[in-house]
Amino acid sequence: MKDTTMDVPPRHVLDAMAVASEHHALLLENGSVRVLDTKVRPGERTAVHAHEWPAALYVLSWSDFVRYDPEGNILLDSRTMDRQPAIGTALWGPPIGPHYVVNVGNTDLHILAVEIKH
Numbered sequence: 719m720k721d722t723t724m725d726v727p728p729r730h731v732l733d734a735m736a737v738a739s740e741h742h743a744l745l746l747e748n749g750s751v752r753v754l755d756t757k758v759r760p761g762e763r764t765a766v767h768a769h770e771w772p773a774a775l776y777v778l779s780w781s782d783f784v785r786y787d788p789e790g791n792i793l794l795d796s797r798t799m800d801r802q803p804a805i806g807t808a809l810w811g812p813p814i815g816p817h818y819v820v821n822v823g824n825t826d827l828h829i830l831a832v833e834i835k836h
Contacts (some may be wrong), residue, residue, distance in 0.1 A: 758783065
């Protein structure tokens with residue numbers, strides 16, 4: 719069956735696939751969803767990027783990270799979370815404006831994100 723709903727492209731100028739593709743791999747995209755395989759290795763920093771759609775997130779591996787806004791202000795430091803998500807945990811995330819992520823832990827931060835376009 720042909721998918722005729724492929725006409726919902728990202729609109730954000732800082733879309734993750736456009737400006738941070740070294741840390742985001744596209745696994746599937748259609749008019750309803752986009753599936754990204756996101757991996758940030760220890761010590762790595764992503765480019766400033768954004769996620770315009772909310773997403774179901776699935777944890778493949780976890781590492782502490784800090785999310786910053788483009789000016790370097792801390793938006794989230796995972797080390798302050800009550801507990802770290804275990805491998806296999808599913809989470810929900812809202813759209814995220816311009817930011818970058820630094821992996822400050824010792825393992826890969828590896829997340830599958832199913833972005834919901836409608």
